[in-house]
Amino acid sequence: MSTQSHIHHPNYVKIWAILVVLAVISVAGSFTGVRWLLLLMAFGIAVVKAYLVAKNFMHVTIERRFVPYLLIICLAFVAVLFAGVAPDVMKHRGLHWENQAAEQAVAAGSHAAAPAHE
Amino acid sequence: MTSRPIATGRTAAGLPSARLVVWWVVASEIFIFGGLLSSYVMHRIGHPEWAFQAAHTNTWAGAFNTLVLLTSSLFAVLGHKAADSGDGPRAARLLRLTALGGLTFLCVKAFEWSHEIREGFVLSTGGFWSFYYTAAGLHAAHVLVGMLILLVVAADAARNQELQRVECIGIYWHFVDIVWIFLFPLLYIAR
Numbered sequence: 284m285s286t287q288s289h290i291h292h293p294n295y296v297k298i299w300a301i302l303v304v305l306a307v308i309s310v311a312g313s314f315t316g317v318r319w320l321l322l323l324m325a326f327g328i329a330v331v332k333a334y335l336v337a338k339n340f341m342h343v344t345i346e347r348r349f350v351p352y353l354l355i356i357c358l359a360f361v362a363v364l365f366a367g368v369a370p371d372v373m374k375h376r377g378l379h380w381e382n383q384a385a386e387q388a389v390a391a392g393s394h395a396a397a398p399a400h401e
Numbered sequence: 402m403t404s405r406p407i408a409t410g411r412t413a414a415g416l417p418s419a420r421l422v423v424w425w426v427v428a429s430e431i432f433i434f435g436g437l438l439s440s441y442v443m444h445r446i447g448h449p450e451w452a453f454q455a456a457h458t459n460t461w462a463g464a465f466n467t468l469v470l471l472t473s474s475l476f477a478v479l480g481h482k483a484a485d486s487g488d489g490p491r492a493a494r495l496l497r498l499t500a501l502g503g504l505t506f507l508c509v510k511a512f513e514w515s516h517e518i519r520e521g522f523v524l525s526t527g528g529f530w531s532f533y534y535t536a537a538g539l540h541a542a543h544v545l546v547g548m549l550i551l552l553v554v555a556a557d558a559a560r561n562q563e564l565q566r567v568e569c570i571g572i573y574w575h576f577v578d579i580v581w582i583f584l585f586p587l588l589y590i591a592r
Binding site for chain 1 (some may be wrong): 471529582
């Protein structure tokens with residue numbers, strides 16, 4: 284007797300092969316030397332890979348509808364956290380404030396690393 | 402050979418209670434890793450000098466571990482398929498292979514960390530290394546816990562018992578895989 288499946292199983296090996304090819308492309312992109320292309324390839328491919336795993340391995344898309352909504356709401360709250368905090372962390376000065384410690388850390392870190400990369 | 406579909410009783414949410422619990426775990430993990438990774442991203446953007454530190458991470462080791470986790474996820478979902486067809490022993494073998502993937506991942510991590518610590522990059526070296534060890538360490542802890550559960554579920558599955566658990570541990574394992582899919586470019590590629 285089998286467990287009662289709610290799933291039609293696709294060709295998992297084919298999906299795994301696609302994931303591996305995408306991983307190889309993202310690593311290859313890191314050697315292009317073009318920063319925007321590197322970031323686009325790395326994170327764009329990461330999103331696609333995550334979607335493929337969630338859809339085909341976790342079967343999110345054929346789960347009860349509240350499950351993907353639950354996960355999306357969690358991700359949305361993470362985005363709210365990022366949007367609320369990021370401006371104060373990513374920038375080191377504003378109209379009426381200045382994060383001197385962060386600016387000094389950036390300057391010291393860049394200065395310390397500069398000789399090794401010249 | 403028989404299997405007993407336990408924990409397949411429907412909850413008010415309309416899906417088996419065991420799977421409902423796993424989805425709640427995944428939802429809570431989104432907050433844990435989402436908070437940590439988004440915090441890393443905003444600090445990383447605010448500190449361009451971290452790129453010099455990130456350049457010391459081993460991209461090849463990270464890439465190899467990506468391959469290992471993707472492959473272990475394949476074994477996990479094939480185990481789920483075997484459990485669905487009632488073949489517990491095959492599901493157990495595939496779950497043990499999944500756990501072996503986790504062990505390989507941790508061995509590579511141990512190699513990486515020991516090398517980096519010998520080079521003088523420890524938790525207190527700077528902001529980048531703080532995030533690096535915290536994020537990768539928390540993820541590795543999830544891999545370790547997942548491996549232990551995989552082996553427990555495999556032991557039952559080998560006797561054709563509790564086969565519904567195979568899917569549940571698979572969902573958790575795939576989530577751990579997804580976390581690594583984002584950790585890899587964040588810590589190893591974005592420099």
